[in-house]
Amino acid sequence: xxxxxxxxxxxxxxxxxxxxTRIGLTLTAAVVVVYFGFIGAVxxxxxxxxxxxxxxxSLGIALGAGVIVAAWLLTFVYVRWANRHYDPALRxxxxxxx
Amino acid sequence: xxxxxxxxxxxxxIAIAFFFVFIxxxxxxxxxxxxxxxxxxxxxTAGRSITAGQNGFALAGDYMSAASFLGIAGLVSTxxxxxxxxxxxxxxxxxxxxxxxAEPLRNLGRYTFSDVLAVRFRQTPIRIAAAVATLATxxxxxxxxxxxxxxxxxxxxxxxxxxxIVIVGLVMIAYVLFGGMIATTWVQIVKAILLLGGATALAxxxxxxxxxxxxxxxxxxxxxxxxxxxxxxGLVAKPLDAISLGLALMFGTAGLPHILMRFYTVxxxxxxxxxxxYATGLIGFFYLMTFILGFGAMVxxxxxxxxxxxxxxxxxxxxxxxxxxxxxxxxxxxxVAFATILAVVAGLTLxxxxxxxxxxxxxxxxxxxxxxxEQLVVARVATVVLGIVAVALGIAFKGQNVAxxxxxxFAIAASSNFPALVLSIFWxxxxxxxxxxxxxxxxxxxxxxxxxxxxxxxDLLKQPSAWFALKNPALVTIPLxxxxxxxxxxxxxxxxxxxxxxxxxxxxxxxxxxx
Numbered sequence: 001x002x003x004x005x006x007x008x009x010x011x012x013x014x015x016x017x018x019x020x021t022r023i024g025l026t027l028t029a030a031v032v033v034v035y036f037g038f039i040g041a042v043x044x045x046x047x048x049x050x051x052x053x054x055x056x057x058s059l060g061i062a063l064g065a066g067v068i069v070a071a072w073l074l075t076f077v078y079v080r081w082a083n084r085h086y087d088p089a090l091r092x093x094x095x096x097x098x
Numbered sequence: 099x100x101x102x103x104x105x106x107x108x109x110x111x112i113a114i115a116f117f118f119v120f121i122x123x124x125x126x127x128x129x130x131x132x133x134x135x136x137x138x139x140x141x142x143t144a145g146r147s148i149t150a151g152q153n154g155f156a157l158a159g160d161y162m163s164a165a166s167f168l169g170i171a172g173l174v175s176t177x178x179x180x181x182x183x184x185x186x187x188x189x190x191x192x193x194x195x196x197x198x199x200a201e202p203l204r205n206l207g208r209y210t211f212s213d214v215l216a217v218r219f220r221q222t223p224i225r226i227a228a229a230v231a232t233l234a235t236x237x238x239x240x241x242x243x244x245x246x247x248x249x250x251x252x253x254x255x256x257x258x259x260x261x262x263i264v265i266v267g268l269v270m271i272a273y274v275l276f277g278g279m280i281a282t283t284w285v286q287i288v289k290a291i292l293l294l295g296g297a298t299a300l301a302x303x304x305x306x307x308x309x310x311x312x313x314x315x316x317x318x319x320x321x322x323x324x325x326x327x328x329x330x331x332g333l334v335a336k337p338l339d340a341i342s343l344g345l346a347l348m349f350g351t352a353g354l355p356h357i358l359m360r361f362y363t364v365x366x367x368x369x370x371x372x373x374x375x376y377a378t379g380l381i382g383f384f385y386l387m388t389f390i391l392g393f394g395a396m397v398x399x400x401x402x403x404x405x406x407x408x409x410x411x412x413x414x415x416x417x418x419x420x421x422x423x424x425x426x427x428x429x430x431x432x433x434v435a436f437a438t439i440l441a442v443v444a445g446l447t448l449x450x451x452x453x454x455x456x457x458x459x460x461x462x463x464x465x466x467x468x469x470x471x472e473q474l475v476v477a478r479v480a481t482v483v484l485g486i487v488a489v490a491l492g493i494a495f496k497g498q499n500v501a502x503x504x505x506x507x508f509a510i511a512a513s514s515n516f517p518a519l520v521l522s523i524f525w526x527x528x529x530x531x532x533x534x535x536x537x538x539x540x541x542x543x544x545x546x547x548x549x550x551x552x553x554x555x556x557d558l559l560k561q562p563s564a565w566f567a568l569k570n571p572a573l574v575t576i577p578l579x580x581x582x583x584x585x586x587x588x589x590x591x592x593x594x595x596x597x598x599x600x601x602x603x604x605x606x607x608x609x610x611x612x613x
Contacts, residue, residue, distance in 0.1 A: 017603060021524065024197040031197075032348070035190040039344055042183060042330045043337035050329035056317025058328040060179055065389065067186040068382045074193050079375045082201075087368060090607060 009096035016089050023081060027074050034074075038067050112429030113255060120292075120437050121269060127284045131277035138473035141278035142209040142452055143362040148283055150369040154376025157360050159286030160445045161351075161377070162293055162384055164438040165246055165504065170385075171418075172411025174392020176401045178319070178327030181392055185385040187344055191351025192381060196374040199352045202523045204361045204370040205609040206602065209456045210449070211358040211515060215522050217605070218598040219530040222462050227537040229457040231514040232355040234541055236450035236484075237491070239354075239507040240443060244492030245500045247439040253408060254416065254432040260493055266440060267489035273444045274451065274481045279363060282444045289434075289441035294380065296434040297387040300415065303422040304394030312390060319393050327396065339569050343505060346572035350508030353515030356449035366613055391415055398422070447484050454480035502553045505570050509548070513575035514540030521583050523606060526599040528583065529592035536583030540575055547571035 041049055041063065049060030135141050148156065166188055173181030207213030212228030244263055251262035273281045308314040319327050351357065361370045395404055395414035398421055407413035419431040455476040460468045468476070514537045521528040521536065547566050548554060555564035568574070 013604070013607065017607060020607075027197045028194055031190055031193045035186065035344060035348065036341065038186065039183070039340050040337070043340060046330045050325070052325075052328075054313055056313040056315070056320060056328070058179070058316075058325075060329055061182065061316060061389070064179075064182045064186050065386060068189050068385055071190050071193050072378050072382045075196050075375050075378045078193075078197055079371055082371055083368075094608060 005096055009093055012089070013093050013097070016086065016093070020082075020086060023078065027078055030074055031071060034067055034070050038063055110255075110425055110429050110432075112426050113432040114429075116429050116433035117255075117436055120288075120433055124281075124285050124288060124437075124440075125269075125272065127288070128273050128277035128281040131280035131284065134280055135276070135278040136474075137470045138209075138456075138477060139470075140280065141474055141477050142359070142448075142456065144279040144283055146363060146365050148363040150364060150372035151376060152283065152287060153360060153364050153369065153373035154380060155290045156283045156286040156363075157357065157373060157377035158380040158384070159288075159290035159293075159441050160356055160360060161381055162290065162438070163243065163442050163504075164250060164435045165242070165501075166385075166388070167293060167297065167438065168250070168412040168415055168435060169410075169501075170388045171391040171395060172404060172408075172414040174388065175395035175399065175404050175414040176411050177331060178323070178393075178396065179329055180331045182389060183330075183340070185388050187347045189378070189382050189385055190344075191348050192374060192378040194348055195352045195357070196371065196378070198523075199358070199519060200361050200370045200374050201367040202606040203358055203519070204364065204367045205606050205613075206523075207362060208610075209359070209362060210452045211353075211355060211519060212453070212457050215518060215533060216461070218522060218595070218602045219533055221466070223534045224530060225457045225461050227534045228515070228518070229453040229462075231510060231518075231537050231541050232453040232457070233450055234545070235353075235355055235507045235510045235515070236446050236453070237487070238503040238510070240446050240450070240488045241491045241495055242500045242503040242507070243439060243443050243446070244488055245495050245498065247436075247443070248492055248496065250412065250435060250439070253413065254435065259496055263489055263492040266443060267485055267492070270440055270444045270447060270488075271482060271485035273440075274448050274485070275478055278477075279359075279448060282441075282448050283360075283363060285441045285444055289437045290380065292434045293438055294384060296431055297384060297391065297415075300419060300422065300427075300431070301387045301390040301394070304390055304398065304418070307398070315390065315393050315397065319397050322397060323401070327393075338567075338573065342568045342573035343570045345576055346505055346508040346512045346570050348512075349516045349576060350510075350512035350572070353511030353519065354508075355453065355511075355515070356445040358515075359449045359452060360445075367609060391418060394418055443488065447481060447488065450484045451477055451480035454484065499558065502548070502557075502569075506544070506548050509544045509570055509572045509575065510541055512572050513544050513579045517576065517579040517583055521580070521587075523602070525584075525587075526596050526603075527587055527591065528599075529587040529590065529595055531590060531592075532583045532585075532587030535586040536579045539582045540579035543578060544571055544575045547575065 051059045170184050215224045247266050248259040248263045251257050364370050395418045399417045404414045420428040459476045518533045518537045550566040552564040553569045555561040
């Protein structure tokens with residue numbers, strides 16, 4: 001019986017590990033896309049970045065600030081997922097695997 | 099043109115007073131910390147007693163350098179939008195640290211990042227490879243900081259270059275030698291608060307002249323110097339150069355030994371995670387402030403006056419302080435810049451000393467058999483040695499253009515430490531030989547390609563052209579390092595390797611038995 005519980009827990013740990021790797025890689029890819037998208041626009045779409053959204057506020061400046069804010073928001077997404085799903089799941093597993 | 103205003107480059111009584119207050123406070127912290135530093139565990143990790151919030155500030159303190167505070171503000175004040183590209187690039191490495199490295203690192207290692215590699219690979223070769231990569235990263239970063247410090251202090255306090263270097267070296271050795279990680283952490287926290295406070299105060303004073311509206315500031319800049327200051331100029335003329343530098347910044351942060359070491363100072367993986375979230379917010383806020391400071395200096399001080407004070411543009415923020423708050427604010431900002439350099443070199447020296455003492459002496463020379471007393475003594479000897487080396491290199495490179503050495507340090511971290519960590523944590527079939535080959539190839543090719551790059555060949559040696567086209571080699575060396583690691587691992591599988599990775603994978607989630 002305990003063996004069955006343990007085998008099930010092992011499977012859950014593997015699934016949890018896969019979920020974390022998947023989320024880590026997806027969010028890393030998101031940062032790469034955001035930042036290199038910005039650099040790509042700076043390199044290849046210069047006139048577009050010169051569009052003025054308001055007096056003094058060019059699209060380029062807004063996007064530059066946006067990259068910083070987006071990077072921080074992505075860390076928030078990860079921390080929220082980890083605190084809400086990963087940590088409780090891990091706590092439950094820790095008990096089952098003892 | 100405009101002569102440098104009085105107050106810049108002269109020892110001002112207020113600047114010196116602020117500086118002595120900072121030194122007195124930090125040495126007081128060091129004295130307090132020294133009484134708590136009795137074991138190697140305390141020396142390297144502050145007894146794992148730092149909270150997530152404290153570590154968030156300390157990470158920000160370790161990362162925000164005087165070069166970014168003064169350099170980016172200067173770049174924006176003289177070239178506008180193009181300077182902002184740096185502001186964004188310096189932040190994007192932090193999410194990567196969080197998503198891939200911080201928590202497994204905390205759960206798998208003890209004192210250095212090579213502990214993580216040593217969990218599943220053979221000790222001696224992996225420790226040597228990791229220590230060499232760590233020392234290369236730390237030494238290049240240190241040279242850039244020391245040479246920058248000498249020049250900066252000369253400009254701000256009117257001290258001689260060598261004097262400035264020796265003072266930085268002595269104070270920094272005192273922090274690390276006596277107070278270890280506890281003192282280093284609190285110096286980082288004090289410095290981060292001072293730097294963030296100083297930058298925010300300056301930004302608020304700037305915005306007060308523009309109805310607290312950044313867009314009005316930018317619009318005034320455009321009125322005076324043309325709309326070109328708000329749009330991309332010629333800085334990213336070569337997209338491949340920008341992409342390569344971007345890769346080094348993004349993945350290098352997750353391989354910087356002094357940053358990685360900070361994750362061992364917190365009690366568990368959750369605190370490590372939370373601390374990166376705080377650090378990313380603080381650092382992001384700081385780089386957003388550089389937008390305001392840079393354009394503020396452009397409009398209020400003027401690009402010509404900035405260039406007249408220092409051709410590199412480093413005096414933009416101090417000049418802005420002088421204009422907005424007079425000599426007291428200039429003195430405060432000068433002392434903050436000094437504190438910033440001291441804190442960064444202390445963190446670098448501690449992580450380099452850990453590589454020498456923990457990785458090389460304790461685990462390679464002594465085969466892991468050294469009692470706590472011996473570990474502490476060796477760590478302190480390594481600190482003094484590295485401190486003296488830093489001072490000597492700072493003096494040896496006087497007057498050289500060493501700004502590229504920071505991006506070199508990031509390139510080595512991104513092409514050597516980062517691939518080895520990722521392969522070791524995430525890839526079951528990686529072998530000792532694969533990880534060692536990946537680190538060795540990453541370090542060596544980075545060094546060779548930098549030597550052959552336009553940065554060294556054209557800018558430093560004045561050759562007409564360079565053999566290698568990119569200024570930063572990360573675009574080539576990161577994929578190469580991964581490819582070598584994977585290829586070598588596949589050619590000769592390691593007996594028992596998969597089982598050791600399975601054990602590592604479990605520990606990466608659950609942490610040490612005593613956590």
